[in-house]
Amino acid sequence: MRDYASASLKQLAASIARREVSVEDVARAGITHIEEYEPAVHAWQHFDPQHVIEQARLLDAQPQQGLLYGLPIGVKDLMDTADMPTTYGSPIYENYRPIVDAACVAASRSAGAVLMGKTVTTEFATFQPGPTRNPHGATDHTPGGSSSGSAAAVASGMVPAAFATQTAGSIVRPAAYCGVVGYKPTFGTLPLAGIKSLSPSLDTVGVLTRNVADAAFFIGALARLPLSALLTLEAQPTRLRVGICRTPNWDRASAATRAAIEQAARLLERAGAVLSDIDLPAPCGGLTDAQIRIMSYEAAAAFAPEARTHADGFSKAFAAVLAAGQAIDGCSYVAAQALAAASRQVAAGVFENVDILLAPSTEGEAPAGLNATGDPIFNRMWSLLGNPCVHVPQGMGPGGMPIGVTLIGPRWGDASTLAAAHLLENTFATLN
DSSP states (O other): OTTTTTOOHHHHHHHHHTTSSOHHHHHHHHHHHHHHHHHHHOOEEEOOHHHHHHHHHHHHTSOOOSTTTTOEEEEETTBOOTTSOOOTTOGGGTTOOOSSOOHHHHHHHHTTOEEEEEEOOOGGGSSSOOSOOOSSTTSOBOOOSSSHHHHHHHHTTSOSEEEEEESSSTTHHHHHHHTSEEEEOSTTSSOOTTBOOSOTTTOEEEEEESSHHHHHHHHHHHHTOOTTTTOSSTTOSSOOEEEEOOOTTGGGOOHHHHHHHHHHHHHHHHTTOEEEEOOOOGGGGGHHHHHHHHHHHHHHHHTHHHHHHOGGGSOHHHHHHHHHHHTSOHHHHHHHHHHHHHHHHHHHHHTTTOSEEEEESSSSSOOBBSSOOOOOTTTHHHHHHTOOEEEEEEEEOTTSSEEEEEEEOOTTOHHHHHHHHHHHHHHHHTTO
16 A cells, blocks of 8 residues: 555545455555654554454454444553553553553444554653654654654554543644644543543543544544534534634744744635634633643542552652642642633633634744653643644744644534634645
8 A cells, every 4th residue: 555654544444445455455554654664753652563463354354344444543552452551651550451441442443443553652641751753854853742652653654543632732732743633622522431540630532643534533433423524614604713812821932833823824814714813811811820730639649559659660750740739739729620610611702702713732843852742831721621622734844843733612612623624724735
């Protein structure tokens, strides 16, 4: 399969359905691509080609069924898998073998997907980097985190889609740094069962893909939502209303990020959208700090067992996260949650005047170096609010690394958010 590295999920599904290729053909093409690029990228925590072939042959021997039948995907190593090791990015769990799949992994198997392996995650989905390198440039830039392996695997063509999770910025940031689409659904869209919890109030399952349509197709298949069918805006009676939301952290945006926001705004306007500037109401100004407090407090609680028995296995970075959480008292946590609840109500009012918000994804291009994963400053507030977010690549910045923007919709407005992202993606494609 010469076009494996560029084919969409739907294209691969159609080829398999027409019996132009077998599931094993697709799997072998994926294996070949992984074996070629993995030595430089290090996207995989666990990869067993023979096991991939076994899955493919089993599917080929069965009737074609399931929306993801025969499609190769990556699974973030934060998610339990019954037939593969699960390390959560920590040496503490180096030899851990779950006996059942995470719920979302089980759903993907039931839909017919082929699990190509486990992609690298940062330690417990926080800030200690794994070995993964950004496929762009000279592979000396961070791929972001915590879904580093998933983003790099998709960006380098190893798989067309990979599971990701976001607590602060772990879907959008690596998507931005690696130049792929990152879709963080509305909080609660997919189940968290079988995923190592960092912060139950924030953890969200999503996906990294080659294009917006694949993101809609993948999550729609697992959540039983008609996201693909609603991917166009043709049915809307009025023009798309886009609010340009520079967020309270705009001073942190680089020239490249500011240029990406301006470009995206003009492309959406060219496609018929009505633009306006949006300043979020006052309570939202404290959301970034509230997200940090909530995440730290809940992480300290979630990892109390490991802290009692295996604290020597923590990195300094993760130990610092837990120490910060232990320093936050319950009253401060409750206050942060109250601010989040109030802000969600206020944010819902913003969407009475606009359909979609356009905001930065990152401060700028992926930083050089592999000792850190970048700052999720532009993602934290949206993770706390629980709104659907889609990162849309917008080409390369002045440093030769990917740059892009985030589109945000109202809670449970995933279909319209994806449709707007699809519109932006297609309009941007006309420039090239």
